[in-house]
Amino acid sequence: MKTPRSLRTYRAKRDFQKTSEPAPEAKAPRRRGAPPLFVVHKHDATRLHYDLRLEIDGALASWALPKGPSFDPKTKRLAVETEDHPLAYAGFEGRIPEGEYGGGDSLLWDRGTYETVPPGEAPEQRKKGHLTVQLHGEKLKGRWHLIRTKSRGKKAQWLCFKAMDGEADADYDVTADRPESVKSGRSATRGPVRKGALKSRPLPAEQLLERVWPPMLAQLSVPTEADDATHLYEVKYDGFRALAALSSGALTLHSRNGHDLSGRFPQLAEALRQLRVTEAVLDGEIIALDPQGRSRFQLLQKGSDAEQRFVAFDLLWLDGEDLRPRPLEARRELLEQLLSGVKPPLQLSERLDLPGDEALAKARSQGWEGLIAKRRGAPYVGSRSRDWLKLKVQAAQETVILGYLPIQNARAREEIGALLVGVHGPDGYHDVGKVGTGFSSETRRELRALLDRQRVRAPVAVDAKPRPGAVWVKPKYVAQVHFTEWTHDGRLRHPVFQGLRTDKKPQEVVREQVSEPRKAAQKSKAAPKSGARRAPRAFSARATRSQVQEEPAEAEGRARLTHGDRVLYPQERLTKQDVFAYYREAAPLLLPVLANRPLAVQQWPAGIQAPGFFRHELSGMPAWLPTLRVKHEAKTLAHVNVQSLEALLWLANQSALTLHIWSSHAPKLAQPDWVVFDLDPGKGPWEDVITVAQALREKLEALGLESLPKTSGKRGLHVLIPLAPGHTYAQTQRFAEKIAAELETELGSLATTERTIQKRRGRLYLDVGQNGRGKTVVAPYSLRAIPGAPFSAPLAWSEVTRKLDPLRFTLKTLSKRLDAVGDLFARALHGTQTLP
Template identity: 35%
Template sequence: MTSRTKTQALRLNTYAAKRDFKRTPEPPPTRGTARNKSQSHIFVVQHHIARRDHFDLRLEIDGTLKSWAVTRGPSALPGTRRLAVRTEDHPLDYASFEGVIPEKSYGAGTVMLWDHGTWSGASDKEMLHNLTQGHLKFTLHGARIRGRWALVRMGHEGQRENWLLVKDRDAYAEDDDSLAARYSTSVVSGRSMDEIAEGRASYRQASSSRKTTSLLKFIPPMLCTLADKVPEGRDWLYEMKYDGYRTELITGNGAARLFTRNGHDWTDRFPDIAEAAATIPPAILDGEVVVFDAHGLSDFGALAAALGSGPKAPMTFIAFDVLRTGKRDVRGQSLSKRKAHLDTLLATFGKPELIRIAPTLQGSGPKLLERIAKSGGEGIIAKRAGSTYRSGRSKSWLKIKAIAREDAVVIGFTPSSAGRPFASLAVAQSDGDRLRYWGRVGTGFSARTDNELGAKLSRLVRPSPPEGLEGLDLVPKKVRWVAPELRIAVQHRGKTVNGLLRAARYVGLREDLSSGKSHRSSLRGSPVPSPSRQTVSRDTKVPLTHGSRVIFPKVGLTKRDLADYYAEAADLILPHLENRPISVVRAPDGIDGETFFQRHPMKAMKAGIIRVPDPAKSHPDYMALDGSPGLATVVQFGGIELHGWGARLPDLNAPDRMVFDLDPDGEVSFATVRDSAFLVKEVLSSAGLKSFAMATGGKGVHVVVPLNRTQTWDDISGFASGLARRLAKLEPGSFVATASKSRRKGRIFIDWLRNKAMATAIVPYSVRARDVASIACPVSWSALKDLESAKPYTVETIRLSSRQPWAGYFNVDQAIAPRALEMMTS
C-alpha cells in the first residue's frame, strides 16, 4: 500500500466505524479507486430522507468523496447561502449508491441519486489546500446542477464544521429558488423516494440483470425519399408523418432495448416504453417515439423538452413495421404481410398509451394530405404495399410534407442589391380592418413575376407603414413601405414562435380580391401542388449526377441526401447567404477522398452563381450564390461546406457581422468552451452589443455579432483583436489570442482573425465535412447551456421545421460604440 492509499484509508476510518456492513447495503470502504490523471473528478448529490430531510453533496478529491450535508438542498439563485455541514469522507463507490439504509443503522432512511456528473476548476493538491483554508471554488457539470459554485467555511459549532454553499453568478444562475424542488426522481433510475423506499426495481436495474446479450441485433432502418406530391394507386399505402425520433425497438427474453436510427442505445431515455415492451415476444420493430399534444398531433418540441429538463410529457412508441419475429427474418416479405405480422405481434398488448401501431390511412392520397394540412399535421408517408424492407433510402417509401396556403397583404419590400426589382416582400395578415406583420416572402419568383410585381410596387411606395400595423417591432428596418393594396397567395410550412410565416413562398397574385377591402383566408390552409419539386436538383432545374455516391461513409449519406438537406434548409440558409461572397469546401469523391477549399467558381458552375470581381483586381472572380439554384450547383460540383465573407455586396468594405470562433485544444472539454462562450457574451453585452451563439459542428462555438454596416474593417478587426487579447491577458491559463499551436495547448484560441476583409466563417446551417455529417447550427443561449458537444445536430437528426433559435437576428441594428471601440483598441 502506497503512502497515498494509506492516507485515503485513514480518511475512511470514520465512515467505516459508523456502519455495520452486514446490515447496511452501503458500500464498504476501499483503498480508493486508482484513476488516470486525465479522468475528470466526479461529484454526486444524494437526496437523503433520514432523521432530517437533506441533500448530501460529495466531491471527489484525492481519492475519496469529501462530503457536506446541505439543508434544503442546493440553490441556483446567486447570493442564496445554504448551510452545508461537513461530514465524514465517503468511498468513491458511494457515488453509485441508491437505496434504503435500515432502521437502527447510522443514517437510517432512503437515499436517492439526485444528480451526478463531474467537476473542474483545480487540482487535488490545490483543493486539499483550499479545504484547509476554508474556501473551495469549483465548476459542476451535472445533469441538473451546473456552473460555478463555492463552499465557504463559517467555523465550528461544537463538533460540527459549518460551511455555506453558494451559487456564483454565471450562465447557469437562476432567478428563483426552485432547483431542489424541481426534481423529485432519481437521475439514474427514474424512481421517486416512495418507489425507492418500497424497493421497486428500476427498469434499468431489472433489464441489466437479464440476459440482454441474447437480444436480436440492431438493423439499420429503411429511409424515405422526399417527394413533392402524393402517389396514387392501389399499390400505395398511406400513414401519418410523425414528428419525433425514429427508433428501433428490439424485444425478447423479458427485456427490451431502443435504438436511434444510427444505432445509439437510448433505452435509458425511454424507460417506460422499454419496461412495457419487455413483455413483447422476441422481435425487431421499426417506429417513432413521439409526444402527442392536446389535438392528437405529434409535438417535437414537447418531446425534446421531455428528454431534457423540461416538462415530462408521456412518450409513445408508434410501430409501423416489423423486421423480425422470433428467429424469422421477414424483411423479404411484402409490406402488407409485415403489417399483418405486426398486428398479430401486438394484438394482446394492453398499453396503447406507450406502444401502438401506426394506422394505415384509407382514401385518396392527395385528399388525405389536404385533410392533414388543414388539421396542422406534418404530412404523409406513402409506401408501396409490395415493397420489401431494405436498409437505406428508398423510393418505395416517400414522405410528402403538408404545405399550407394563405392569402396575405403586401405592405412593403426589401431592396435587392443584385439588380432585381426587390429581394423579398413584406406581408401582413388581414383580419377585418386589422393588419399584423406576418413576415417576408423571398422565394417562388420568376423573372416575369419580378417585373410584374416590381411595376405595381413602384406605384404604391409610401413613406410610412400602414396605419395601425401590429407587430411593427418585428419588421426589418430595411423594408420600404407600400400601400396595402396587393394581395398574394403564399405557401408556408407553419409559423414561428412570434407568429411569423416559416419558409414562405410566393404562389401568385390574388387579382380576384378587391384592393379596397381586406380579406383573410382560413387559418388552416390547404396544400397546393408545389410549382417545383423539393429536392435542390429538381427544384432548380440543376441536374444532379451520381446521386447515389456515398459522401459520408460512416453514416451512409449520399450526394442525393446532401442535396435534399440543402433543399429543405434553403429558407434558413439563404438569408445568411444573400449577396455574400463565399468559399466552398469540396469533396467530389466523399469526405474520405481529397478535399478542396475553393474560393473561385469553376467555368462550368453557372446556375445560381454570381461572379464577384476581386476588390483588389489581382485575382480571378470570387463567387456568391443566387438562391436555391446556387445551392444546387454547389452540391452538384461536390461542395459540402459553405464559408461566408463578413460583408455583403455591393459594399464589401462594410462588414455586417463580427465572429468570435472559440477553437479549443483537444484537451479542453466542451463544457469549458460552452462556459467561455457565455463569458464572451457578457463582455460583448457590457459593450452594448447583442450576440448569438452557434455550435460549429466541429469542436467549438461561434459567437456572432450582427452589425449595421456603418463601420470599417479596421474598426471591426481592431475591436475583435482587442477583446481577444484582453481575455487572454485576464485568463492566460484559459485563452490565447494567437493561432500558435504550441501556445494553444490546453487552452482555447479566441479566433478573431475571421474579422478581416475576405476572411470567412462557416455559414449557419451549413453541413460540415465531418464523419457524421454534422451541422453548423445556431442555438439560443438558453439551449447552449444544455449542449454536450459542438455537434448537437446532423443531417439526419436536425428538425428544420421547428428551428427559430436566432429570433430577431436580422432585425438587430447595432454598431460598436465609440467608447467601447476606443477601449478595446487602446
C-alpha cells in the first residue's frame, strides 16, 4: 500500500530522529478483510486531552477531544480535527520528547474496530461532515456521532457525542473510571517540562544525587515473608548497584559507595546522557549479559567484551520533585514513562506478574540470581528496609580477601592458587574459608600482583586457622562468590569466585542472614545515616522528638514544625511535637492509604480539652500542597491530597489529630475500595461488640468474603471487606444494608440499624451509612482526640476477643505493635474480592 498523501502534514511536523512515533512509511500489521480500526490516545501535551482516530482511506483520521468522550448523549464534546496519522500509529504508546511537536506522554487509552452507519461510508460521511460510527472498543462501545460545525483557523471543529442507544449512561464517567492504558495498564501521564516550569533552576547533577542519598537496600529473606497480596516481584540482577543523576544533559553516575562509575562504563554513561529529561535520578544496576541473556557479575570484570546494560528499577527525583515519599507503584509508573521507547544499553527492570512461587520457579529455570519482592505502596527510604526483600535462588556472598595460597606448580611465584576470605563482625574479621575455583590464568596473575602489594605478617581475622604457605594481606579488596550453603561451623561450601567488587567497602561486608521481622524492627531503632528516611518499625517519642528538633527543614522541607511545645493531650503531657513525630514515623504506613484519597480532618489547635473543628477544606493551604478538587452535592471542595511526607506533616502541624478518609481514591472516585461496617457500641457491655463482630465475620465468610477488623480508635470496631476494582457505591451500600438487616434480625436484642439514639435503647449501632459517596471512615493509624492518644489499629481476627482493649493502641505503643504484627492494613489496599 502506498503512503497516503494526507500524511505529508504528519511528516512535516515531526523529526523521526528524535521522536519514537512511527514514520509515515512504517508498516502496520493488517488482516485482509478486517474491519477498520479505531484508537483513542490519552495525550498529555499542551494540556491533557484525548485523540480519537478512525481508519479512513489508508490512514488514521484524527480529532483532539479536550475533555474526552462522554457516555451521556446530552453532553456534546468539542473535537478539533488534526492531521491524519499513519496506520502504524494505532499501536503507538510512549513519550514524545520535549521540544518536539506534541511533546509529552501518549497512552493507548482505547482500541478496537468500527463501522459506519450504514456500513462502508466513512470517506463520504467524513467529507459530508457527519460521521455516525458504531464502536467496538475495550471502553467505548455503541453508536457515536461526529458532526462538523465550523473551522477554527485551519482546523475544523466538530462535535462528538453519544447516540441514544443501549450503551448510553449519563452517570458513567469513562475517563475517570477507566484512566488506564489498554496496552501497558499505566494511567498517570506527564506533560512536557517547559522552561520556567521548575520551581528553581536545575541543580547540578552532583548536588541532585546528594539530595536523595543514600540508596535503599533490600533485606535477605525467605519466600514465606513475601505475600502476593502485598508484594510485587522483580528480577534480581547480578551486577553493580548504580545511581544516575541527570541535570540538563550532565550526568553523575555513582556506585552505592559513592564511587564514580562513568569512566569505567562510558557507553552506559553516554546512553544515560541522551535521556531527554531536565532533572532525574534513577536507581538501577549495571550488568553484563552472558550468551543466554542472563546477568553475570564475573562478566563485568576487566577485559570482558560482554554486552553491558544499565537496568533502571526506581525513580527518585523528576523535574524538581522528590519522588521518594510516593508509593512504589507511582514511582514505577513515572519510570516506565521516562524510559518508554529507550533501547539497549538502557532498559527497565523486568517485573513478574506471577504468584511468588511461580516467579521463583521461573527464576530457577532462567538461571537468575533470584527476585526482589517489593511491598506495594511503600516509599523509598535511604536505609536497609524490609519493604524490599531479597529472595535468592543462587546463594551469593560478598567476602573480604584476607590472604591467598600460592598455586602448587611451576607458576607458584606468578599466580594465586586460592583466596582466603572472611566477613566482618562486631569483633573484627572472621575466616569463612578459601575460594579455589572460578579463576582464569590471567585473573590468578592479576590477583597475585594486586595482593602482593598488601602483604602483612599476621592474619587480621580473629579466628584465623594455621594454613601452611598462606600469604596474609590487608583487608582492602572485596570478592563476590557463589556457593552452595553455609557449613555448621560458618564456612562457605563449594565457593566459586565471581569477581572483585569496587562498590563495597571491606567493613561493610557481613554474612548475609535471613533475619526475623521483629529483629529487623528492633535494629531500626538505631539512628539512620544522614539523609536517610527511617522505616516505621520502631517509634520512640523521645528519640524522634530530638530528631525533629535537629532537622526540621532538611528532613521535611516545606513542612515545618511550629509551636512544638504546645500541649495537645494534657493528661499525658503530649505536645504537638509528639504528634508531629508520630505521624512522621507512621508515614510509610499512612501514605499508601491517604494518597489520592479525599479526606476530612479534625483539628484541635488548643488541645483536646478545647473545642475542635471538622473540616473538608482547610484554610491557609500553601501553594505547594497537593489538593484534590472533588465535586460534592452542594459545591466543589479542594481536599488536601496526602501524597508525600511533607503533606502529612503539614497536617500534623495544623494540629489535625484525626484523619477521615473516603473509601475510594482518584482517579476512580466512583469505585470504593471496600465495604465498611461501623460497630458503634451503645451502653451494653464490650462483649456485645465482640459477639456482633464475630457474627458479622461468620456471615461474610459464608459468602466467601474475607474481612479485616480495626479499632475505631475509641470504643468501636470497623470491619472492612477489601474489594476488587469495578464496584459502585450503590452496590456497596445495598450489600452493607442487606447484611446489617440480617444481623439485626438475628441479634436484635444486642444490635440495631436505628439511627436515632433514643430508639436504639442502649443497643449497639450497626452503622453502614459510611458506604455512601463522600462519607468517611477514620484512617488506620490515625490518632483520636481522647486521653491516652489512641490510634485506629488494624487487627487480626484472632485478637477480636473479650480481652481486646482498643485503648491500649496509643501514640507511645506504635513501635511495639508493629514489631509484633507488622502492617495488617496493607492487604485492604489491593482487594481482589467481588461482592456476590
